[in-house]
Amino acid sequence: MAEHNLLEAVNLALKRAMAEDPRVLVLGEDVGVDGGVFRATDGLLQAYGGNRVFDTPLAETVIAGVAIGLAAQAFRPVAEIQFMGFIYPAIDQLVNHASRLRNRTRGRLSCPMVLRAPYGGGIHAPEHHSESTEAMLAHVPGLRVVIPSSPRRAYGLLLAAIRDPDPVVFLEPKRIYRTFKETLADDGEAWPLDQAEILRPGSDVTLIGWGAMIRECLTAAEQLAADGIEAEVVDVATLAPLDTETILESVQRTGRVVIVHEAAGNAGYGAEIAARIADQGLYDLEAPVRRVTGYDTVMPLPRLEHLYMPNVTRIIDAAQDCLAPA
Amino acid sequence: MAEHNLLEAVNLALKRAMAEDPRVLVLGEDVGVDGGVFRATDGLLQAYGGNRVFDTPLAETVIAGVAIGLAAQAFRPVAEIQFMGFIYPAIDQLVNHASRLRNRTRGRLSCPMVLRAPYGGGIHAPEHHSESTEAMLAHVPGLRVVIPSSPRRAYGLLLAAIRDPDPVVFLEPKRIYRTFKETLADDGEAWPLDQAEILRPGSDVTLIGWGAMIRECLTAAEQLAADGIEAEVVDVATLAPLDTETILESVQRTGRVVIVHEAAGNAGYGAEIAARIADQGLYDLEAPVRRVTGYDTVMPLPRLEHLYMPNVTRIIDAAQDCLAPA
Amino acid sequence: MSLVAEFTVDHTAYLDAEGKQVQPLPAALDDQGVLVELLKQMLLARCFDTKAIELQRTGQLGTYASCLGQEAVGVGVGHAMRTEDVLLPAFREHALQLARGVHMTELFLYWGGDERGSDFAVPRQDFPVSITVGGHAPHAAGVALAFKLRGEPRVAVCMFGDGATSKGDVYEAMNLAGVWQLPVVFVVSNNQWAISTPRAEQSAAATLAQKAIAAGFRGEQVDGNDVIAVAHVVGEAMAHARNGKGPRLVECLTYRLGDHTTVDDAARYRSDEEVSRAWHEEPLRRLRSFLTGSGAWGQETEDDWLQRCSDEVNQAVDDYLNLPARAPETLFDCLFETLPEGLVAQQQVVMTGGADDG
Amino acid sequence: MSLVAEFTVDHTAYLDAEGKQVQPLPAALDDQGVLVELLKQMLLARCFDTKAIELQRTGQLGTYASCLGQEAVGVGVGHAMRTEDVLLPAFREHALQLARGVHMTELFLYWGGDERGSDFAVPRQDFPVSITVGGHAPHAAGVALAFKLRGEPRVAVCMFGDGATSKGDVYEAMNLAGVWQLPVVFVVSNNQWAISTPRAEQSAAATLAQKAIAAGFRGEQVDGNDVIAVAHVVGEAMAHARNGKGPRLVECLTYRLGDHTTVDDAARYRSDEEVSRAWHEEPLRRLRSFLTGSGAWGQETEDDWLQRCSDEVNQAVDDYLNLPARAPETLFDCLFETLPEGLVAQQQVVMTGGADDG
Ligand SMILES: Cc1ncc(C[n+]2csc(CCOP(=O)(O)OP(=O)(O)O)c2C)c(N)n1
Ligand SMILES: Cc1ncc(C[n+]2csc(CCOP(=O)(O)OP(=O)(O)O)c2C)c(N)n1
Numbered sequence A, B: 001m002a003e004h005n006l007l008e009a010v011n012l013a014l015k016r017a018m019a020e021d022p023r024v025l026v027l028g029e030d031v032g033v034d035g036g037v038f039r040a041t042d043g044l045l046q047a048y049g050g051n052r053v054f055d056t057p058l059a060e061t062v063i064a065g066v067a068i069g070l071a072a073q074a075f076r077p078v079a080e081i082q083f084m085g086f087i088y089p090a091i092d093q094l095v096n097h098a099s100r101l102r103n104r105t106r107g108r109l110s111c112p113m114v115l116r117a118p119y120g121g122g123i124h125a126p127e128h129h130s131e132s133t134e135a136m137l138a139h140v141p142g143l144r145v146v147i148p149s150s151p152r153r154a155y156g157l158l159l160a161a162i163r164d165p166d167p168v169v170f171l172e173p174k175r176i177y178r179t180f181k182e183t184l185a186d187d188g189e190a191w192p193l194d195q196a197e198i199l200r201p202g203s204d205v206t207l208i209g210w211g212a213m214i215r216e217c218l219t220a221a222e223q224l225a226a227d228g229i230e231a232e233v234v235d236v237a238t239l240a241p242l243d244t245e246t247i248l249e250s251v252q253r254t255g256r257v258v259i260v261h262e263a264a265g266n267a268g269y270g271a272e273i274a275a276r277i278a279d280q281g282l283y284d285l286e287a288p289v290r291r292v293t294g295y296d297t298v299m300p301l302p303r304l305e306h307l308y309m310p311n312v313t314r315i316i317d318a319a320q321d322c323l324a325p326a
Numbered sequence C, D: 001m002s003l004v005a006e007f008t009v010d011h012t013a014y015l016d017a018e019g020k021q022v023q024p025l026p027a028a029l030d031d032q033g034v035l036v037e038l039l040k041q042m043l044l045a046r047c048f049d050t051k052a053i054e055l056q057r058t059g060q061l062g063t064y065a066s067c068l069g070q071e072a073v074g075v076g077v078g079h080a081m082r083t084e085d086v087l088l089p090a091f092r093e094h095a096l097q098l099a100r101g102v103h104m105t106e107l108f109l110y111w112g113g114d115e116r117g118s119d120f121a122v123p124r125q126d127f128p129v130s131i132t133v134g135g136h137a138p139h140a141a142g143v144a145l146a147f148k149l150r151g152e153p154r155v156a157v158c159m160f161g162d163g164a165t166s167k168g169d170v171y172e173a174m175n176l177a178g179v180w181q182l183p184v185v186f187v188v189s190n191n192q193w194a195i196s197t198p199r200a201e202q203s204a205a206a207t208l209a210q211k212a213i214a215a216g217f218r219g220e221q222v223d224g225n226d227v228i229a230v231a232h233v234v235g236e237a238m239a240h241a242r243n244g245k246g247p248r249l250v251e252c253l254t255y256r257l258g259d260h261t262t263v264d265d266a267a268r269y270r271s272d273e274e275v276s277r278a279w280h281e282e283p284l285r286r287l288r289s290f291l292t293g294s295g296a297w298g299q300e301t302e303d304d305w306l307q308r309c310s311d312e313v314n315q316a317v318d319d320y321l322n323l324p325a326r327a328p329e330t331l332f333d334c335l336f337e338t339l340p341e342g343l344v345a346q347q348q349v350v351m352t353g354g355a356d357d358g
């Protein structure tokens, strides 16, 4: 089994999905000849041709909208938004159409599409290339929001998303596109949607995150272990619908929680997780539910980006805080 | 002092703002001759003419965008989106531009605009005319999100929003546009932004809400009082930036919280409030933090709308739940 | 300075307001039987429309958007389409939806606030009404791409109003359809008003047909109160699209004789005089008078037909009013194909009347 | 069938690729002094561009979008604008921003990832670069409306690329500008590519100038490598707008000689041959050769000027590299005019290095 980074895993999943199902189409800006600005779609045009892979005009609204029309006609479009910062012109299509087509027609029409977008900071990119607004999309009933945290999960979750009969927004943490590799079988095995996963067991505190922040959580957990603190790390993976059970079970074990995400804290998805714990897991809590997140200010341009992003130190501090006597 | 309903209060505030400041402009679909589909802008064109009040083409993106350009040029545009369900084409302008212009230019340019939109359900309107997605906007750093709960507050908060030097999204709970009146001075007095308000003191449980849900909370509080339960009712009013202090102080007093909003619960703004309580107010809590919200499904068309909307019964049930022995 | 591009927009009409033929009819429509059929469909649509407004006034229907005066657009486009084509309608295309075979009961249900009204028995692939103005134009491009990829000789027909032509999504859809040469026909029901906004305040473009020039394909203008012109020019556009030659835009000039919807009061923003003038141009009178002149139609035929329309409409109203309400749990049954585990609890709650929100 | 509308698009050029004059120069530009000035500005812009790429390659600048080959558009538009006009630039308009008086240090700062680079000392009212493609077009309409309402004889100039013409926001802005007759000029820097997407895949429209027809105003096409043509036709459009006659669109045909940005590799999607052909058309050579022919320019003048350019650029690099970093708390100081109470705590945290997140 070969080793692959997350970007290659996305590419492999796309190739696999296209190979196994002729209804799968790929579309977006520069996804064809160029293979995508990150090369996520590299080789697809060459392998599957211009009737399966489409370079679109520069127009995000119609990228999402054309995917809806294709999906209603039983294709399985996988549309790419070049960076999440350019997803907003497509939001009307997601909120008012993709998420509702099945319900609106009582199941007569449906919308099995995937909208992929690289998201998140840490790569010193220009403005709008580093934000994380997954909470906005997770709020929309009828949309699934899925975020992988590693190459194997990216491969399996993307396959699951493409095979899913309903719309999925698939956000790829570009910061870890190339930072590490995992062995990956390319066996067409999907990873389950709607399931959080415990990546590291621990009894003292639960660190909950997704995407690139999982690496930070795991590193923090290791460092905490050196201090004798055993952190459990939960990868949420599917934000909506949320797997509340896995989270509550972990809180039951540890009684302490730190939720980590890059997005601004205010009304970020961490709030939903904290809120569910404050309702259904309150009696398990032995310390305040902490969030380590981006600040509630505009994501800065690269020079000050490091100040904005959550990091291992901030996670460790929060975890230790939870463990300090009240 | 005359009595006015919320719609009239909005209209009075707009007139007052236009009278006192020639930089205030009003624009949107059908805001001119027609006076807005709800008549919120009635009489403005007649009073201030076609150089202050503009019927726009049917195009929400440019409505928001033109307001940004005007604001950067020191006007004070008040743009209307006809229903919140049609705000999505404008979101790119709000997220990527309005909220950032000051920061992006280090204060050289700024964006003193208001975007008004009626929102919320309960009036048996067609699809997209009943949703509440305030949480999406509240998540955006640099945007203020303000929601009045009564005619007096609508008047004062809208004046404050228009006078504010930064962008404000002003969401009007159309369900209570005409349902009740308050005496209102039309004296040009603003109501403070960024402040939650305790509308009814109580020591047993805190009901937190905004917009049309405040009426439901107050009614619930009255009915609870008949059972000897004293509910404190907090009107959040400005969702972002949130007045955490007032909320935490109330929780300190009551130890029990029910948060109420029409929007889908998942990643709704109630989550943020619950999360702040679970962090900063945890030790005051004597019961799980409950949320009474819209369900995590598509807002139904009018026939089943009543099933979706939070109501007094659900609020009372949740409050009693909080007070039941664990 | 040299000329690098030149464009024209043509206008087509066959019958004037009085029903006088102004040029030879296109062969396929020079057939009294066909024209009588079109007149009947227009009368049926108007009968449906009248009843819908009546139901709304008596609290038995929700907010409703009347198609009064625009019947020729719907019926003409309906005539030009084939069963297997796919319609993506705006919210005022009842005449066209009826022509497509959508049941009146379904239309009443939809406007009565029930999602089941969009679960058409036929045509199964037609899109439901788009309430977001223009939001469905990108879907039309997607549907058309699906046809093209499968090599099917089918056409997507996207209907929208003059107001919608100002929207970016409509423009983006047209531009993409142009560059990908998709089998889609965009039809503007230019009824001169977008709620209170008159056509002239919507765009400085002299015609809405010329919006297509920006997207690199041909736009045509027709008298949208002349069902023959609509059927013919849209029919030509559909043949063009069906033959793999790409999209077309057809602007149909018509008039919204009624209020914008049942919650609107058009008297606030337009003069009675303008509306009276428009009544003079309305589509039924001219075709009726044309067909009466040739003896193919008459008072008696019309009375008979109106009776049948009325029976059909009344039957649909009965069916609509007698349909049992949806069960509360159906709030969740079409959210996803399979309701995720995490949402089952909410479905339970709503079934028990929202008693437990936990 | 009758003709209801007719449109044309013209193309203007004065110098061919070899610098041969193809028609009489417009009076205001038939002035060697002016043309020498334009050549100098183009050379300066190229010098800046070369340095910026060098800084990026050595890790001293962030991702950068080169304007190589497009200098005539920027310099020509800059010439047509007045100081008091307002520019709303896309991200590749360094030549134009320099012509407007933006300091090189500011441009380096911006592309170095520091918001201070958009706090131009002059011109204070120009907009910062729009990274969202087309997102600034609506702002241009707003700025133009402000001018119109105040009765100021000023014009907003909105620059964007061929790719941007596919965006709905650009279309909506143009349509609104048309119907409100706003003093705004839209300029397309059609450099034939949007990253890897060639012009032909962006739109089926034969010219991008004709996008204006959909919005009801005139679009013109110019040779965008001919600074005289750009300056003249944009100048006419500006005069038209300034006189209250409404917007215009000018499409400038040019070519992006470099990669899309420093993280792009254009060799993946276009041939060396195409790029070589485009080098033959580039804007400096032709004007240099024209002015050399008339004796107004020569090798020595050019060497002198390049030395001065190089000095200026190097000084700006020094200033840029020596500017102290922003303090952490400035993450919050321009979020709102006054930082709300509720956010002060977060500002404190970031000042202390994120140590306390509570
Ligand atoms: C995106 C969007 N914005 C606003 C509205 C509110 N609205 C409903 S119909 C309408 C006018 C539509 O005009 P037009 O496209 O000409 O269609 P018509 O109503 O004349 O059939 C408006 C503004 C909407 N439904 N969708
Ligand atoms: C709305 C949006 N979508 C996508 C991008 C990513 N992107 C940056 S530049 C570019 C191509 C722009 O092409 P064009 O408008 O021709 O300008 P050019 O780069 O050629 O100057 C793309 C797709 C973006 N910045 N904004």
Ligand SMILES: [Mg+2]
Pocket: C161, C162, C163, C189, C190, C191, C192, C193, C194, C195
């Ligand atoms: Mg209309």
Ligand SMILES: [Mg+2]
Pocket: D161, D162, D163, D189, D190, D191, D192, D193, D194, D195
């Ligand atoms: Mg380009």
